[in-house]
Amino acid sequence: xxxxxxxxxxxxxxxxxxxxxxxxxxxxxxxxxxxxxxxxxxxxxxxxxxxxxxxxxxxxxxxxxxxxxxxxxxxxxxxxxxxxxxxxxxxxxxxxxxxxxxxxxxxxxxxxxxxxxxxxxxxxxxxxxxxxxxxxxxxxxxxxxxxxxxxxxxxxxxxxxxxxxxxxxxxxxxxxxxxxxxxxxxxxxxxxxxxxxxxxxxxxxxxxxxxxxxxxxxxxxxxxxxxxxxxxxxxxxxxxxxxxxxxxxxxxxxxxxxxxxxxxxxxxxxxxxxxxxxxxxxxxxxxxxxxxxxxxxxxxxxxxxxxxxxxxxxxxxxxxxxxxxxxxxxxxxxxxxxxxxxxxxxxxxxxxxxxxxxxxxxxxxxxxxxxxxxxxxxxxxxxxxxxxxxxxxxx
Numbered sequence: 001x002x003x004x005x006x007x008x009x010x011x012x013x014x015x016x017x018x019x020x021x022x023x024x025x026x027x028x029x030x031x032x033x034x035x036x037x038x039x040x041x042x043x044x045x046x047x048x049x050x051x052x053x054x055x056x057x058x059x060x061x062x063x064x065x066x067x068x069x070x071x072x073x074x075x076x077x078x079x080x081x082x083x084x085x086x087x088x089x090x091x092x093x094x095x096x097x098x099x100x101x102x103x104x105x106x107x108x109x110x111x112x113x114x115x116x117x118x119x120x121x122x123x124x125x126x127x128x129x130x131x132x133x134x135x136x137x138x139x140x141x142x143x144x145x146x147x148x149x150x151x152x153x154x155x156x157x158x159x160x161x162x163x164x165x166x167x168x169x170x171x172x173x174x175x176x177x178x179x180x181x182x183x184x185x186x187x188x189x190x191x192x193x194x195x196x197x198x199x200x201x202x203x204x205x206x207x208x209x210x211x212x213x214x215x216x217x218x219x220x221x222x223x224x225x226x227x228x229x230x231x232x233x234x235x236x237x238x239x240x241x242x243x244x245x246x247x248x249x250x251x252x253x254x255x256x257x258x259x260x261x262x263x264x265x266x267x268x269x270x271x272x273x274x275x276x277x278x279x280x281x282x283x284x285x286x287x288x289x290x291x292x293x294x295x296x297x298x299x300x301x302x303x304x305x306x307x308x309x310x311x312x313x314x315x316x317x318x319x320x321x322x323x324x325x326x327x328x329x330x331x332x333x334x335x336x337x338x339x340x341x342x343x344x345x346x347x348x349x350x351x352x353x354x355x356x357x358x359x360x361x362x363x364x365x366x367x368x369x370x371x372x373x374x375x376x377x378x379x380x381x382x383x384x385x386x387x388x389x390x391x392x393x394x395x
Contacts (some may be wrong), residue, residue: 049079053197057204062211065204066101073103076177076197083108084157087201088118089173090127096120097173108180114256130164131171135195137161165198167206175201235309237287238294246308246316250369253306253320257362260389264320264362265327267324268295268376269334270353271313272388285345289353294345300334314380316373324361324393331357331391354389355381365394 017276053072060068073085087101099115120127129136137314138160157178164174175197233245241249250266255265278286290313297307297315306318318326338355358379366372383392 011229035243038276043193046079050193050196050200054200057200061206062208068204069201070103070223071100072197072201073101077103077105080177080194081179084176085174086111086176086178087178087206088115090120090171094120097123099206100173104146104178126162127171130162130174134166134198135163150280158250161194163195163198165202165205167202167209172202172205174198178232195203211258235294236379238291238309240294240298240315241306241308243308243310246306246310246318247369247373249306249308250318250372254362254367254369254372258367259319261387262321263323264318265324266360266362266372266376267317267319267327267331267334268310268373268380269293269315269317269331269360270380270384272356272384274313277350281350285350288345289343289350292341293338293353293355296337296341297334300337316376322361324359324364327359327361328391328393331359335389335391337345354381356388357391358383358394359391 012065041289042352053075054174056071057068075089076082077085083105085103088097089100090097095329096117096119099111100109104110105210126136138157158181159179161177162174163176164171166172175194177194233241237244253264256262271289274286274289290309293315294307294309297317301317302319306320308316308318310316315329319330320332334353335357338353341353343350343353358376358381359375360366360372360379362372365375379392379394383390386392
């Protein structure tokens with residue numbers, strides 16, 4: 001009887017042991033399911049965050065890229081618990097890399113300013129890993145050779161994830177995430193989710209680069225157009241407006257004067273005996289005289305006046321809003337000022353110059369550019385015929 005009871009007891013104990021093992025196994029299964037559920041929930045939350053960041057970058061203007069990257073780093077840091085997030089960009093020639101962005105939690109020492117042009121040669125091991133794998137995880141025990149530890153391994157860093165990003169299959173830079181404390185291993189294990197951030201930033205940087213290139217090309221095109229425009233309307237020797245621009249301007253100013261019923265005057269000036277200067281001192285000396293005369297006319301004119309080199313040694317000044325009397329006074333001042341010019345050529349003083357000037361005005365002397373120029377040229381001819389170095393008004 002006692003023997004039967006013992007056997008029954010042993011059977012009962014085995015049965016209970018099997019039940020406990022089953023319960024323990026179920027508990028482990030439940031815990032594993034809960035962990036997987038939490039990991040899945042974290043991944044879904046991170047994917048939502050990345051979608052939000054990606055949408056923001058798509059709508060960002062190139063000028064807002066810096067703000068966008070800083071925003072992305074701060075949001076990822078808040079989600080993952082990273083204490084430091086940073087971006088390095090490699091130079092076009094691949095010789096150095098620059099820490100362009102940095103997000104820090106409170107109390108973390110910044111390093112941005114000290115890592116502006118870090119030589120790439122010091123970190124070839126890291127860069128080769130990123131080129132090969134795209135991502136690098138560094139644990140508390142280290143993971144880089146000693147030459148890289150002073151930057152990427154710090155005593156306060158428990159773990160790091162570095163994600164490379166590429167443009168046209170070339171490593172363009174990388175994003176780093178540092179955890180500055182005893183970190184739950186699951187956080188680092190799920191860091192592979194961070195790899196999706198690399199292409200987002202890479203695409204944004206490439207767009208910014210293309211936009212910068214476009215803006216540069218547009219600026220160069222505008223400068224070229226401005227240069228061509230200047231060449232088309234300016235006299236290359238004196239820098240004054242040329243004859244074509246003068247004729248266009250005179251027609252335009254006559255039309256404006258007609259609309260507003262305002263006066264308009266024209267002065268034509270000619271250097272007396274200019275051929276003697278060329279024959280005696282050479283054409284380069286003559287060029288100096290022309291430039292100095294042009295400078296004088298420009299300095300003695302109003303902002304609204306149009307000062308032109310008409311051709312050879314002749315100049316024209318268009319004076320919107322000026323009467324014939326005002327033009328006569330200006331011409332007399334120019335005649336005196338020209339005679340007072342001190343002009344040097346090759347450390348030698350050239351002889352004093354004199355000028356002859358004619359004046360005419362709209363509407364009394366003509367209502368077209370051609371007629372007004374004819375009358376002022378006739379007045380200039382009269383000044384030269386009557387002794388030069390004087391002013392004659394059109395009749």
